[in-house]
Amino acid sequence: MRPMLRLLLAAIPIAALSIAVPLVNRVEPRLFGLPFLLCWIVGWALLTPAFLWTIGRLERRW
């Protein structure tokens, strides 16, 4: 069932947390007091479950 879409959904957080990092390597803007780079990484760690949950929905697992 739409295997490319599922793989893409998993690849987005992986890419955001690795190869995208040079693009967000800065302190400003500070969000919630955190330097931007740290906020980006923590934010994507929080978003990863949403992406994986969506894949599970597409596979009709929950």
Add this chain to the structure above:
Amino acid sequence: MSGSPIALVMVATIVFSTIVFALLAVRRIKMDPAQYIVGGRSFGTVFLWVLLAGEIYTTFTFLGIAGLSYSAGAPAFYVIAYGAAAYAIGYFLTPAIWRVAKEFNLLTGPDFFETRYNSRALGVATAILYFLMVVPYVALQLSGLQILLRIAGYGAYDATVSVCVAFLVLALFVFTAGLRGTAWASIVKDVLVLGAVLFAGIAIPVRFFGSPSAMFDRVLAQHPQMLVLPAGGAVHGTVWFASTVLLSAIGFFMGPQTISAVYSARSEESLRRNAVLLPFYQVFVSLMIFAGLSAGMIVPGLKGTAVDQSFLLVVQHYYPPWILGLVAAAGALAALIPASALLLAASAVITKNVAGDAFGIATGDAARTRLTRVLVIVVALLALGFWLTSQRTVVELLLLYYNGITQFAPGVVASFLWRRATALGVGSGIAAGLAVAIPLAALNVAPWGVNPGFVGLAANVAVLIVVSLCLRRLQPSRSGV
């Protein structure tokens, strides 16, 4: 405050109560090899979550991340990033591994290679590699434990004897309780570690700076470059960061103890649910970065391996002994619980893949459980002897663990994605990967800033493909699947 035994007494009480609690929880379980080594493949989503969190977050999480934040700053962020990325891979990979394990009744990581590539030689070779990697990794946990006990004792004693006693008690615990015991003990460990991490990451910045946000202001005022990465190929630069995140995420599920946890799942679904839920744990891990950065402002000037003690020293200097006791107990369990899983996995590998498959010893159920149990004690003594005699080699052999575990990944992934992969190709790939990664890591060479393990992984994949394609006549590709 100095010389107060309260903290040490608390650590000892909590560690031994945890072990007794876990022993009581498993007292009615009958042990066959599958029950002893992989919990009878019966762990549901929650129990599995507890076990995985218990195994994955070691003393490195506790001391190492704070230490790296203390000394380097932003490079420590990689731990949060790779943990989350790993579960995006694990969502697909772990159910696939579990299906094979269930169908062929696998007990160890090397069993997977033996079954998928229909090669006993590959199974034995990977078993020996796993064993060589695990012993120094256990020794590292013992070093972490020693640091914790020294600080909990306010430097009054050396703690070597205490580490030996605690570790031998742990070995007897694993002897009795198996993987299910480790999972029960993980419940206590996870709760204590979460409490300690919340304290370290929130309470310390609030007390000393007013808020975590104000703590970051202070760090930026003193070290403007500390919260961003150096550009490109520099040491700990962005290239290093991206390659290390990818490398660690790919290797995440390859550790022998992690494979055992994957096998212990009741169903594919409990593994998928865990892949969705476990990234949340990374948010707590990020609090250890707060703790390390705070410590950098409060107790500056630590050098070398002493940086790993930074946030514990803050607790020791500024907080009452009972808080130090709770934090140190959490840290002690963070050393001992993963060590228990490692002992069990290493012993199972030797029993099943070396003694059983290579020499035909202890192949019956009762004999296999018995031999695994005896080996738990033997491996524990070996690790202990190793730790007592060779502090320097530990660091060098750890390069084998960190760079080596990931080299198993191409063979595992290829077994699902590429039918033409052969045992010879996978074995040569692992050998090539190690041959490239270990010398680079030992000499501290990072080509264009790329993590040496990642270079090794690329060599591994290239050799796997070339050997599988070119030497097909020597070895037929796998049938079925």
